[in-house]
Amino acid sequence: MSGRKVPVRHTPEGQPNNLDAMDSTPVFRDKPVSFVRRSGRMSEAQDRAWAELSPFYLLPVERAAATTSVKAGTAIDPAEVYGRTARLVVEIGSGQGHQIVSAAAADSDSDFLAVEVFTAGLARTMLDADREGVKNLRLVEANAPEALEHLLPPASVDELWVFFPDPWHKNKHTKRRLVAPDFARIAAQALRPGGTLRLATDWQDYADQMRDVLDAAPGFERAFAGEWAERFDGRVLTAFERKGLRVGRDIRDLSYTRVSP
Ligand SMILES: C[S@@+](CC[C@H](N)C(=O)[O-])C[C@H]1O[C@@H](n2cnc3c(N)ncnc32)[C@H](O)[C@@H]1O
Structure with a gap:
């Protein structure tokens, strides 16, 4: 050897x-990457949603090598995408879309972007958004760090949400966790100064990692006093949170302000 x-x-x-x-x-x-792509068979309604609703909701993405990648140099112009200039809120790992559809329906003055790789979840998000008449939401099927780095212009995001990211709880898998120093760098690039990064998890070890990473990250400052942030009152109860609560886990919220380095 x-x-x-x-x-x-x-x-x-x-x-x-x-x-x-x-x-x-x-x-x-x-x-x-921080995900394993689920094949998740689509229902008939989800297939139909994809065909009928994706021209409005799903942003086209130019790929690099991988199917969920984003080619460098292909940034969107949010004003063109949404047809106006407004606050932009981005959710990473939006799952079935319960959080982002509810937030977009409740705040028509802001624009929302869901970034997810789970196709059946994206289809469900489009169906719910359509049923609610939500027009200020778009979806991107892509690996989130690449979407933040290549699809969103620097300093274009007002709020970035990461709620219940996959915890990758086995020691040999923790390197797959999304919230790591490189993610902090990319998130800081996408957020405008004064913008907010909000996170939540039901996995204590990951909550500790998030806080360690973001406390040390240039460009971020804690937006909470005490050990953890108050529950963000714009956060709805999703199936993932409910599952964590059912087995007695503490839910940890964190929030950070993007500051000039
Ligand atoms: C545990 S689920 C939580 C979903 C949702 N936030 C909730 O609270 O119900 C995590 C989601 O993040 C997505 N995800 C994980 N890594 C991702 C990445 N790098 N880019 C985009 N989506 C990702 C997964 O596909 C999954 O749907």
Whole structure:
């Protein structure tokens, strides 16, 4: 053995694919992604939603190598997308869309963007948004850090929400967690100075990691006194939170202000 470390390569969706160094498979991403794409069969209604509603709700994305990637240099102009200039709120990992549809319906003066890779969840979000008559919402099917970095212009986001991100609770998987120093850098780039990053989790170890990462991140300052933030009153109870509560977990909220470094 030479002792040389063989690089871990990742498949198009960022799953580890421990090929040896001689393999010529192209490396699509240089780090693991925070999701495993569920095949999640679509119902007939979801199929129909995709066909009928995606021209309005789903933003077209130019891809790099992976199917959920975003090509560098393809930033949108929010004013053009929404047909006006307004506060922009972005939710990462919007799941079935309960939070973002409810928020968009309640605040027609702001614009909302849901970033998710779970297609059945995106379809459900479009169906609910359509049923509620919500017009100030758009969806992006993409890996969130790439959407923040390449699709959104710097300093274009007023609020960024990360509610109940996958906890990746096994030690060997924690490197897949979304909220890590590189995410903090990308989030700081997307948020305007004075903007807010809100997070919530039911996994204590991840809550501790979020707070450590963001306390240390240039460009962020705690927007809460005491150990944790108050529950954000604009946050609805989703199935994930309900599940955490049912098994007796504490729900941790955090909020940070984007400050000039
Ligand atoms: C545990 S679920 C929570 C969903 C929702 N926020 C809620 O509270 O009900 C996490 C969601 O984040 C999505 N997700 C994870 N990593 C992502 C990434 N890098 N980009 C986009 N979506 C991601 C997953 O597909 C999943 O739907």
